[in-house]
Amino acid sequence: MRSNNVVLINEEGLRVDGRRPNEMRPFKIIAGYLSNADGSAYIELGRNKIVAAVYGPREVHPKYLALPHRATVRCRYSMAPFSVEERKSPGRSRREIELSKVIREALEPAIFVEEYPRTVIDIFIQVLEADGGTRTASITAASVALADAGIPMRDLVAAIAVGKASDTLLLDLNGIEDQYGDGDMPIAIMPRYNLVTLFQADGIFAPEEIEEALKMAREAIYKLYEGQKEALKRKYLKIREEVLSSE
Ligand code: UDP
Numbered sequence: 112m113r114s115n116n117v118v119l120i121n122e123e124g125l126r127v128d129g130r131r132p133n134e135m136r137p138f139k140i141i142a143g144y145l146s147n148a149d150g151s152a153y154i155e156l157g158r159n160k161i162v163a164a165v166y167g168p169r170e171v172h173p174k175y176l177a178l179p180h181r182a183t184v185r186c187r188y189s190m191a192p193f194s195v196e197e198r199k200s201p202g203r204s205r206r207e208i209e210l211s212k213v214i215r216e217a218l219e220p221a222i223f224v225e226e227y228p229r230t231v232i233d234i235f236i237q238v239l240e241a242d243g244g245t246r247t248a249s250i251t252a253a254s255v256a257l258a259d260a261g262i263p264m265r266d267l268v269a270a271i272a273v274g275k276a277s278d279t280l281l282l283d284l285n286g287i288e289d290q291y292g293d294g295d296m297p298i299a300i301m302p303r304y305n306l307v308t309l310f311q312a313d314g315i316f317a318p319e320e321i322e323e324a325l326k327m328a329r330e331a332i333y334k335l336y337e338g339q340k341e342a343l344k345r346k347y348l349k350i351r352e353e354v355l356s357s358e
Contacts, residue, residue, distance in 0.1 A: 117291035150260025158242035168230035182227035186215035217309035243289035269335035270299035273324035
């Protein structure tokens with residue numbers, strides 16, 4: 112089966128990397144990955160490798176940017192020049208500016224911003240290797256970094272994309288599928304409230320496809336959510352063991 116003249120699903124119904132349509136890539140999440148940030152996390156999702164670092168809540172500079180009733184959340188998503196096959200210019204691209212905004216908006220509903228007026232929470236995301244779905248993997252990592260920074264949150268946020276090729280919905284698109292497929296739908300959810308905090312769609316999807324895509328995304332997001340909680344537990348259990356063994 113062909114999509115845009117590239118075979119994305121073979122006769123056995125398998126994808127270019129051997130996955131079934133509703134199969135996500137293997138992932139790994141590490142909380143507290145960096146020592147110099149207030150909170151941090153690392154995620155690997157297939158070939159994606161992404162680090163998220165959080166600072167704050169801290170004083171806003173310049174001061175006139177401070178909001179009297181809530182914290183300001185800032186997000187900076189950057190791709191390293193070596194993160195993609197064709198060297199990316201180190202300058203800030205329009206895409207990076209857009210993704211920074213989209214990621215911030217997906218995370219903000221989870222943060223109790225009203226508890227920290229006049230402060231700023233900074234989220235820095237560095238993509239070390241990219242292979243499709245970096246915005247969603249960044250959201251998953253950044254929400255662990257926020258929790259690791261001790262920022263009070265309603266819940267974690269986890270995200271995944273669902274796409275389409277040859278009229279088949281594909282969970283968690285890789286780079287080739289993203290490039291040659293017929294559509295891409297990044298979705299972020301706060302699992303405890305079953306609240307969608309990001310929903311984008313590039314391509315044409317029928318209403319039934321959107322419903323099915325949401326179902327596929329939700330299942331994957333619950334797996335990522337378990338991985339996020341495990342990562343946080345691992346870090347704090349390790350600290351507890353260190354404290355106990357030093358006593
Ligand atoms: N990509 C690339 N060069 C770039 C930007 C993106 O090769 O300058 C690749 C990268 O693998 C990325 C994919 O294209 O993951 C899809 O990018 P998109 O803008 O759809 O965002 P994403 O799927 O990463 O959230």
